Amino acid sequence: MKRPCEEWSDACVDAAEDHINAPFASHLEKCDACREAVERLRDDLELLKPDPSPVPGPWLAKSIRHKAEAERERRPSRLLLLAPAAAAAAVLVILALIASWTAETVDSPVIAEAPSDSTPFPGHDILQPGEDSTLVLNDIWEEDWGPGVYGLLAGADDDDLIRILENIPP
Amino acid sequence: MSKRSVAIAGPRADLDELESRDDAGLVRAWRRGDGRAAETLVRRHQKTVYRLVLRSTGDPSTADDITQKVFLKALTNLEQLKGDRAFQSWLMRIALNFSRSRGRGLSRWLRAPAEALARLRSESPGQDEIIDKSRMSQRIRAAMEKLPKRQQRIVRLRLYAELPFKSIADTVGTTEASAKVTYHNAIQTLRRQVRGRA
Numbered sequence: 062m063k064r065p066c067e068e069w070s071d072a073c074v075d076a077a078e079d080h081i082n083a084p085f086a087s088h089l090e091k092c093d094a095c096r097e098a099v100e101r102l103r104d105d106l107e108l109l110k111p112d113p114s115p116v117p118g119p120w121l122a123k124s125i126r127h128k129a130e131a132e133r134e135r136r137p138s139r140l141l142l143l144a145p146a147a148a149a150a151a152v153l154v155i156l157a158l159i160a161s162w163t164a165e166t167v168d169s170p171v172i173a174e175a176p177s178d179s180t181p182f183p184g185h186d187i188l189q190p191g192e193d194s195t196l197v198l199n200d201i202w203e204e205d206w207g208p209g210v211y212g213l214l215a216g217a218d219d220d221d222l223i224r225i226l227e228n229i230p231p
Numbered sequence: 232m233s234k235r236s237v238a239i240a241g242p243r244a245d246l247d248e249l250e251s252r253d254d255a256g257l258v259r260a261w262r263r264g265d266g267r268a269a270e271t272l273v274r275r276h277q278k279t280v281y282r283l284v285l286r287s288t289g290d291p292s293t294a295d296d297i298t299q300k301v302f303l304k305a306l307t308n309l310e311q312l313k314g315d316r317a318f319q320s321w322l323m324r325i326a327l328n329f330s331r332s333r334g335r336g337l338s339r340w341l342r343a344p345a346e347a348l349a350r351l352r353s354e355s356p357g358q359d360e361i362i363d364k365s366r367m368s369q370r371i372r373a374a375m376e377k378l379p380k381r382q383q384r385i386v387r388l389r390l391y392a393e394l395p396f397k398s399i400a401d402t403v404g405t406t407e408a409s410a411k412v413t414y415h416n417a418i419q420t421l422r423r424q425v426r427g428r429a
Contacts, residue, residue, distance in 0.1 A: 070411070070412045070415045070416075071407075071408045071409075071411035071412050071415070073415055074396075074411040074414055074415050075411070101422075102415065102418060105418050105419075105421070105422045105426075106390075106418065108367075108425070108426070109371055109390055109418070109421060109425075110390065111286045111368070111390060111391060112368075114278075114281065114282040114285050114286060115285075115291070116278055116281070117277050117278065117281040117294075117295065117298060118295070121273065121277055121281075121295065121298065121299065122270045122273040122274045122277060123270060124299065125269070125270070125273045125299055125302045125303060125306070126266050126267075126269045126270040126273065127266075128299070128303055129266075129269050129302070129303055129306040129307055130266050130269070132303060132307045133307060136307070
């Protein structure tokens with residue numbers, strides 16, 4: 062079995078779903094491998110296609126609205142309780158980071174260092190120069206990080222996130 | 232004049248006006264405290280979320296519950312939805328995270344009762360087709376769990392949620408073409424695992 066042409070891989074998907082475009086149509090006339098790939102993909106999608114799904118009941122939207130409104134009414138009081146503690150904790154963390162950074166800067170001579178290939182966090186590549194931080198943020202999933210770290214990272218600004226992933230002090 | 236016609240038309244006209252807004256407009260209205268905007272957002276996206284959850288878990292009795300949790304988490308944590316990120320992408324990421332953790336436990340449970348299926352087959356020969364279909368669904372779901380996470384997300388968003396590739400790309404943070412290539416590779420892997428051929 063020949064492999065389909067790599068540059069047409071996305072067009073194979075469209076064609077298998079009956080959205081074939083003109084350039085790919087003319088390519089298909091000449092390429093047996095791509096034609097075979099489209100047929101195989103169509104066949105596989107037919108097998109993998111799940112049964113039709115029922116629709117959620119009409120009560121669902123109202124129920125969610127009422128619960129969301131109730132939750133929102135509860136929230137401010139909880140925030141009022143948590144905000145001072147969270148602010149104090151954040152100030153302590155920032156002070157500790159600044160202190161350790163200042164100590165390192167004062168104590169150690171400046172040494173030019175090649176960028177490290179490893180990241181302090183498992184499973185994530187370090188940001189490369191010029192890489193869009195949004196891509197990094199988009200690559201954070203609860204299943205990779207666990208709910209605690211995920212919550213922290215998902216709530217962080219892009220700049221904070223780059224610092225966390227690159228382990229750069231503020 | 233316009234105020235008068237709205238007053239005559241009543242709540243129905245208000246709802247029509249909400250329906251005509253895009254997601255960003257509804258999110259702003261909900262942030263200002265308009266509960267009907269939240270309800271409109273749910274109605275707009277509930278089918279997609281429900282499909283994803285139901286097909287990921289294979290369990291209708293928990294699909295309603297998880298769907299509610301997904302929307303509640305999205306609607307009550309909107310401060311995490313920053314800039315011009317689309318509400319739908321944000322919602323589907325939450326739905327993927329929720330349905331995956333529940334689906335894992337469930338599919339382990341689904342693989343267990345092989346003897347029960349064999350007994351049912353011998354007792355009711357007419358059930359063969361249903362049993363085969365159920366077995367195939369289990370195999371597909373199990374094969375899906377073995378895919379790399381990125382492929383898994385894209386396949387579930389396409390096959391289960393039936394999202395267009397543009398929305399899938401926004402949700403997983405890639406381009407539309409790249410999402411399609413990943414999907415194509417994932418289907419080839421699934422084929423090998425489910426059908427046992429290259």
